[in-house]
Each structure stands twice: as C-alpha cells, then as structure tokens.
Amino acid sequence: xxxxxxxxxxxNLDKCIGCHTCSVTCKQTxxxxxxxxxxWFNNVETKPGIGYPKHYEDQxxxxxxxxxxxxxxxxxxxxxxxxxxxxxxANPDLPTLDDYYEPATFDKDVLVxxxxxxxDTPVKQPRSALTGEPxxxxxxxxxxxxxxxxxxxxxxxxxxxxxxxxxAARVKFExxxxxxxxxxxxxxxxxxxxCVSACPSGAxxxxxxxxxxxxxxxxxxxxxxxxxxxxxKKVYVNHATGKAEKCTFCFPRIEAGxxxxxxxxxxxxxxxxxxxxxxxxxxxxxxxxQDERDLLAAQRKVFxxxxxxxxxxxxxxxxxxxxxxxxxxxxxxxxxxxxxQIALPLHPEYRTLPMVWYVPxxxxxxxxxxxxGLDDTDADDVFHTIRDLRIPVEYLAELFTAGxxxxxAGVLMKLAAMRSYMRARTLDGTVAEELCEAVGMTxxxxxxxxxxxxxxxxxxxxxxxxxxxxxxxxxxxxxASTSDCSLDCAGxxxxxxxxxxxxxxxxAEGGQTRPGRRSLFARRGDGRLGLSIDPTGERx
Amino acid sequence: xxxxxxxxxxYACLAVFVVGHVWRWRHDQFGWTTHTxxxxxxxxxxxxxxxxxxxxxxxxxxHAMGLLVPAxxxxxxxxxxxxxxxxxxxxxxxxxxxxxxxxxxxxxxRFVNGRVxxxxxxxxxxxxxALASMVILGMTAxxxxxxxxxxxxxxxTIAVWFRGMFWFSPQTDLMAGAPLVYQxxxxxxxxxxxxxxxxxxxxxxSAPLAYLWRPYVVYRARRGxxxxxxPAPATVRDRGMHDIRH
Numbered sequence: 075x076x077x078x079x080x081x082x083x084x085x086n087l088d089k090c091i092g093c094h095t096c097s098v099t100c101k102q103t104x105x106x107x108x109x110x111x112x113x114w115f116n117n118v119e120t121k122p123g124i125g126y127p128k129h130y131e132d133q134x135x136x137x138x139x140x141x142x143x144x145x146x147x148x149x150x151x152x153x154x155x156x157x158x159x160x161x162x163x164a165n166p167d168l169p170t171l172d173d174y175y176e177p178a179t180f181d182k183d184v185l186v187x188x189x190x191x192x193x194d195t196p197v198k199q200p201r202s203a204l205t206g207e208p209x210x211x212x213x214x215x216x217x218x219x220x221x222x223x224x225x226x227x228x229x230x231x232x233x234x235x236x237x238x239x240x241x242a243a244r245v246k247f248e249x250x251x252x253x254x255x256x257x258x259x260x261x262x263x264x265x266x267x268x269c270v271s272a273c274p275s276g277a278x279x280x281x282x283x284x285x286x287x288x289x290x291x292x293x294x295x296x297x298x299x300x301x302x303x304x305x306x307k308k309v310y311v312n313h314a315t316g317k318a319e320k321c322t323f324c325f326p327r328i329e330a331g332x333x334x335x336x337x338x339x340x341x342x343x344x345x346x347x348x349x350x351x352x353x354x355x356x357x358x359x360x361x362x363x364q365d366e367r368d369l370l371a372a373q374r375k376v377f378x379x380x381x382x383x384x385x386x387x388x389x390x391x392x393x394x395x396x397x398x399x400x401x402x403x404x405x406x407x408x409x410x411x412x413x414x415q416i417a418l419p420l421h422p423e424y425r426t427l428p429m430v431w432y433v434p435x436x437x438x439x440x441x442x443x444x445x446x447g448l449d450d451t452d453a454d455d456v457f458h459t460i461r462d463l464r465i466p467v468e469y470l471a472e473l474f475t476a477g478x479x480x481x482x483a484g485v486l487m488k489l490a491a492m493r494s495y496m497r498a499r500t501l502d503g504t505v506a507e508e509l510c511e512a513v514g515m516t517x518x519x520x521x522x523x524x525x526x527x528x529x530x531x532x533x534x535x536x537x538x539x540x541x542x543x544x545x546x547x548x549x550x551x552x553x554a555s556t557s558d559c560s561l562d563c564a565g566x567x568x569x570x571x572x573x574x575x576x577x578x579x580x581x582a583e584g585g586q587t588r589p590g591r592r593s594l595f596a597r598r599g600d601g602r603l604g605l606s607i608d609p610t611g612e613r614x
Numbered sequence: 615x616x617x618x619x620x621x622x623x624x625y626a627c628l629a630v631f632v633v634g635h636v637w638r639w640r641h642d643q644f645g646w647t648t649h650t651x652x653x654x655x656x657x658x659x660x661x662x663x664x665x666x667x668x669x670x671x672x673x674x675x676x677h678a679m680g681l682l683v684p685a686x687x688x689x690x691x692x693x694x695x696x697x698x699x700x701x702x703x704x705x706x707x708x709x710x711x712x713x714x715x716x717x718x719x720x721x722x723x724r725f726v727n728g729r730v731x732x733x734x735x736x737x738x739x740x741x742x743x744a745l746a747s748m749v750i751l752g753m754t755a756x757x758x759x760x761x762x763x764x765x766x767x768x769x770x771t772i773a774v775w776f777r778g779m780f781w782f783s784p785q786t787d788l789m790a791g792a793p794l795v796y797q798x799x800x801x802x803x804x805x806x807x808x809x810x811x812x813x814x815x816x817x818x819x820s821a822p823l824a825y826l827w828r829p830y831v832v833y834r835a836r837r838g839x840x841x842x843x844x845p846a847p848a849t850v851r852d853r854g855m856h857d858i859r860h
Contacts, residue, residue: 155826159825164656164660164664168652170652170655204732275822276824276828280833281833293643294647295646296648296817297650311652313654316649317644317647
C-alpha cells in the first residue's frame with residue numbers, strides 16, 4: 075500500500091454548451107507560439123464525430139494505450155520496448171499534420187490597404203500558417219461543431235463502428251433526427267500513463283505530489299513515441315522546437331491553489347477540481363483486469379476513501395500535510411466519482427486509468443423522450459426511454475464504460491431521478507420516496523448531489539490545496555526575491571520581452587516600440603530563422 | 615604542411631569535438647533533440663530515415679573495423695587478406711548505397727516539401743552539405759578505387775596513421791603518400807567531427823538504450839520552490855478591495 079494524491083477533474087457534460095471558451099483561454103495561455111499552431115491542449119469535440127485528430131479513438135490504427143497480451147499481461151498496444159526502439163527512425167503510427175489540420179491565417183491586410191473606389195469587394199484569403207502559401211480550408215480542430223458534416227463523416231466515428239450494427243444503423247445522421255453533445259477534452263493525467271511508459275528518454279514523468287503528467291523539456295529528445303502511445307492523442311510534437319508538449323494541468327496555478335485556466339474560465343461552470351487519494355501499488359492490477367467492463371469498478375477500487383481513518387493515518391505517515399487530507403475530504407471529484415458514482419472515465423478500455431472523468435449527458439435522452447411523444451419531466455417516461463430506446467445510451471457506453479450500457483443507464487437514471495425529485499420538491503414540497511428507492515439513494519443524498527451539480531460555488535467546485543505548506547517560507551522568499559517567470563524560456567509560453575514583441579508584431583523604432591510589420595523571416599525565440607505569420611509580407 | 619594537415623588540424627578538430635559537446639551539453643539541453651519533422655512529412659521519411667540510419671550504422675562499423683583493427687590481428691585470427699577485402703568492399707558498398715539512398719531521400723524531402731523546407735535551419739543545410747560531400751568522397755574511394763579500380767591498401771597507411779593519433783605519434787608521411795580521394799575523405803572526416811557538436815547530430819549520444827531496463831512509469835518529485843501562493847478569488851472577494859491595497 076503506497077498512498078498518493080492526484081489532482082483530478084470531472085466535467086458535467088449536460089452543462090457544456092460548446093462555447094469553446096476553455097479551448098481559447100487554454101490556447102492563449104499555453105500554445106499561442108510558433109510550432110504549436112495546430113496544438114490544442116484543451117479541445118471541445120461534437121459527438122458523434124470523428125474528433126481531433128481525426129479518428130483518434132481508432133486504436134487499431136493509432137496503437138494508443140494498453141492491451142492484455144495472450145498471457146494476460148499488460149502491454150502497450152504499440153508493442154514492447156525492443157519493438158518501440160526498432161521504430162525510432164520512422165514511427166509508422168505517428169499522426170501527421172494532416173491528421174490534425176493545417177493551421178491557417180488570413181491576409182487581412184488586403185482589406186485594410188485596399189484602395190478606395192474598387193468595383194469589387196476585396197477578399198481576404200486563407201494562407202497556411204506553416205508555409206505562407208494560399209490554401210483552401212478543409213479541416214480544423216473543430217470542423218464538426220454542432221454536427222457539421224456529420225451526415226458524411228460521423229458514421230465513421232470509432233464509437234459508432236464499435237457498436238452492434240443494428241444499433242449503429244439506428245443512429246441516423248439526418249437533420250434533427252440524431253442526438254449530439256459536446257465533449258471537452260484535456261490530458262487525462264492517467265494513473266497508468268501510456269505516454270510516460272513509452273518515452274524512450276525518460277523525459278515524461280508523473281509528479282509524486284499531485285500526479286500531474288509533464289514533459290521535461292530539457293530531457294525530451296524528440297523520439298515522438300509518446301504521441302503514438304497516448305490513446306487520447308493529447309501529447310503533441312512542437313515542430314519548431316522538436317520536443318513533445320502536453321497539457322500541464324496548469325501546474326503553476328494548481329500549486330498556487332488556483333483552478334486550471336480551462337476550469338476558471340468555463341462559462342457553464344461544468345468543471346470540478348479536487349484531490350483523490352489512491353493506492354499506487356494497486357494500479358497495475360486494476361489496469362490488468364481481464365474483462366474491459368470491470369475496469370470502471372477496478373479503478374474505483376484503487377481510490378482510497380479520504381474519510382476512512384485508516385486512509386488518514388496512511389496519508390499522515392506518508393508525510394501529506396493536513397491541508398491536503400482536508401482537501402481530499404472536501405473534494406467534489408471524490409464525491410462525484412465514488413459517493414454518487416455518477417462520473418465515468420473516458421474510454422476505460424484503454425487501460426490507462428484516466429483521471430479526468432465525465433458526468434454523462436442526460437440531454438440526448440431527454441431529446442429522445444420528447445421525440446417519442448413522451449413527457450421529459452416525467453421520471454417514468456425517462457426511465458422507460460433509457461431502458462428501451464437504448465439510443466444514445468449505447469453510444470455513451472462506448473465512450474464511458476467500454477460498451478456496458480447498463481452502467482451508463484444507471485447513471486442516467488440517477489440524473490433523471492434527481493431531476494424529477496427536485497421538481498416535486500420545489501413545486502409542491504413533496505418527497506418522491508419511490509424515486510429514491512429506484513436509484514438507491516436517500517433524499518438527502520439526492521439533494522446534496524443536486525446542490526453540487528446545480529449551484530455549487532467556486533470554492534465548492536474547485537477544492538485545491540496549495541503547494542506543500544512546509545515550503546511556505548521558501549515561497550515567500552522566492553516571491554519576494556524575483557520577478558522572473560519560470561516560463562520565460564526559449565520556446566516557452568512566458569511573456570518575455572522577445573515573446574511579447576513577436577506575438578504582437580512589435581518593432582523598435584527611435585527608442586519606442588510600436589506595432590508594425592515584421593520581415594517574413596524573423597529570428598525566433600530559440601534563435602532559429604522562421605516564417606512569421608504575416609503572409610502579406612514580401613516572399614524572399 | 616604535412617604537419618599542419620595531418621597533425622594540427624586533426625587534433626584541433628578532435629578538441630573542438632570534445633569541448634563543443636561539453637559546452638553544448640551544459641548550455642543547450644533544450645536544443646539537444648532529433649528535431650523530428652515526421653509530423654510535417656511522413657511518407658518519404660518512412661523510407662529514407664531507416665535507410666539512412668541503418669546504412670550509417672554499417673558504415674560506422676566498417677570504419678571501426680578498417681581503422682582500428684590492425685591487419686596483423688586479422689591475420690593472426692585466420693582471416694585471409696582476400697576474405698577481409700571482400701567483406702570490406704561488399705559490406706562497404708551495400709551499407710554505403712543504403713546511406714546514399716537514404717540521404718538522397720532525406721535531402722529531397724527538404725526541397726520537395728514546403729513545410730519541411732520552412733523548418734530547415736542554416737545549420738541543417740551545412741550539415742547536409744557536409745554529410746553529402748563525406749559520403750561522396752567515401753563512396754568514390756570504396757567504389758572507384760577498391761571495387762572498380764586497382765585497389766588501395768589503406769590498412770597499411772591510413773589506418774596506421776589514424777591509430778597513431780591515439781598514441782600521440784601520427785606518422786604524417788603515411789598520409790602524404792595516400793591517393794587524393796583518401797586524403798580528402800580523412801581530412802573531411804575530422805572537419806565533420808568538429809562540426810558534429812553544433813548540429814542535430816548530438817542526438818546520437820542520447821540513443822535511449824536505458825529505456826530497455828527502466829520501469830515503465832516514471833515518478834518524479836517536484837524540484838525547487840513551488841510557485842507563489844496567490845489569493846483565491848473568493849478570498850479577494852470576501853476581504854474587499856481596501857484590504858488588498860496595502
């Protein structure tokens with residue numbers, strides 16, 4: 075038994091309106107640099123859909139995650155150590171830029187500098203942000219937003235091809251005849267990370283204190299095996315620096331007790347952050363259970379109940395500060411995953427034990443209830459639809475429970491019951507005992523679950539202990555002694571003077587800086603000559 | 615002149631090779647990478663890169679055999695001159711052709727593919743020119759002189775001079791008598807070593823063999839002081855703005 079703390083996230087998909095604020099603020103914070111134009115540490119997909127990068131869930135193709143070999147041992151799907159090193163000169167399972175999308179910009183200067191009196195309206199043209207050449211926009215990180223193009227492509231969604239053929243046939247991609255929901259995705263910061271296990275240089279690691287998975291930029295040698303091994307395709311190659319980069323769970327913010335930037339700016343307030351204690355020694359066994367459908371229960375068993383005196387004793391012995399134990403006890407993530415059991419992991423069958431979980435959306439079911447001419451406020455009608463209609467329950471099961479539709483249905487029943495229970499409670503003050511029985515929860519539990527899902531404030535949604543309090547003195551000293559940001563490095567996202575000048579196209583002139591046009595080839599932060607994203611400049 | 619070319623320049627190059635690596639390792643861990651461009655172009659690379667790398671391994675082993683193993687030793691263990699010569703020429707030719715084909719493909723993709731062309735640095739261009747000229751000279755020596763020509767026994771001259779470098783007693787007259795193509799290849803080789811630490815070739819020293827033995831999941835404790843604790847927005851809200859000001 076070795077107790078560890080993990081900072082984890084739960085997202086309530088019913089509340090996601092697909093506004094992409096999380097993606098945009100994340101990009102502005104972390105990946106608005108040359109080399110990461112195509113990179114979205116946080117992206118929001120529309121499901122059903124093929125996702126970003128294209129068909130990333132198709133592990134037959136991309137070889138991400140783990141699988142059991144013939145003897146029942148856990149092995150990386152991309153092969154063993156020797157096999158991986160044998161493919162180091164050319165990795166056959168690496169997505170290329172076209173599997174993501176070609177980042178583009180527009181020559182907006184054409185509009186600004188157009189002379190007066192033109193007979194035709196000037197038109198800005200898309201240009202590749204990589205080569206500066208004119209391109210036609212054919213794909214993007216969010217091309218399928220709101221089921222765009224679904225009638226052509228969504229049938230090849232790996233979650234649909236994995237469904238039984240009759241069920242898949244019932245998902246019709248016709249306007250207003252199918253269901254949809256948004257799926258925001260970040261790095262899962264897995265308990266059994268495939269990317270870390272595949273990194274030949276040992277540059278990727280899981281932090282002992284909080285379980286955040288990071289890439290050591292000084293030790294990464296660009297072997298690019300992590301990209302293949304990650305089944306969620308959330309490790310990216312920075313093509314300017316030649317190094318791997320990934321979601322950092324905003325560790326500088328987490329260490330300071332603040333939520334990640336995606337959570338902080340989430341308009342729907344659907345993200346929850348908190349600690350989960352788990353037993354590191356139990357991870358391998360949990361990831362190796364024979365039946366994929368047992369993985370959910372196995373992962374839940376790896377977590378340790380923070381209210382259990384035995385867990386508290388272990389945590390204290392392991393040197394975890396009291397603040398962390400208290401934070402784990404107040405963790406909304408623990409409550410959603412283990413108390414109410416309404417949060418589910420994304421694709422548990424990849425066997426990485428992911429740590430960003432999801433409350434599955436009830437809204438597609440409610441739409442189906444309405445479409446069937448039933449009453450979506452009536453619990454019996456909703457229960458009936460969940461049990462009998464199966465669509466989209468089976469689809470959600472492919473995403474969250476390795477195809478176990480009953481497990482997803484159980485969660486949806488709880489959400490539907492909560493809805494009806496609170497409706498009765500609010501409208502006529504009655505307590506619907508039969509609903510409590512149907513889902514095996516007490517009225518009090520349902521009400522506290524409702525509170526957490528519907529009205530929890532900032533401090534209840536984000537329960538983050540600050541960095542070790544024993545470091546407090548060092549913190550104070552550091553904060554007082556330096557104004558430098560540790561992210562102000564070559565290729566880093568910090569706002570160094572040079573980086574700021576590059577980003578905002580500043581030019582120095584007569585002791586002043588002003589926005590202006592840069593030459594096409596400018597020296598970048600890392601000293602390399604590179605193309606500036608200003609396609610109106612003269613080509614050299 | 616002989617002293618300059620066959621003693622001063624080689625030792626100077628070796629010194630740059632060693633000192634350059636130490637300097638780069640200490641000051642540029644961030645730039646120490648393969649600089650992979652497979653993300654931008656995969657089709658040509660998938661053929662060219664393995665050809666180039668495997669060819670390069672063969673060529674390096676061949677050079678080690680030819681230069682480091684004295685002819686007297688191979689004779690002692692019963693390898694006849696004829697067998698050695700055949701192995702060296704044919705082995706050298708096959709791996710050399712792999713190397714040439716691989717390098718040609720890798721250079722071609724730098725020209726053909728606009729994305730890769732854009733990320734090609736000046737140092738990359740210098741490296742490609744240096745590699746290409748070394749390979750051409752080497753192939754001329756192997757194919758032109760030893761396979762098609764009358765042959766030249768470098769093991770009695772160049773190899774002896776080369777090994778002399780390690781005992782600090784290189785015999786320059788041995789090199790002075792070698793054919794021009796061999797002279798250029800040997801001199802170019804040392805200049806190439808001097809270029810090495812400043813290019814992406816440094817990734818060779820990071821060949822991840824330790825990966826074969828290490829545990830899969832790497833855990834690491836956070837180093838150094840953590841970030842300063844910022845007040846949570848709720849604290850700010852509850853304290854009111856006048857508290858914050860002082």
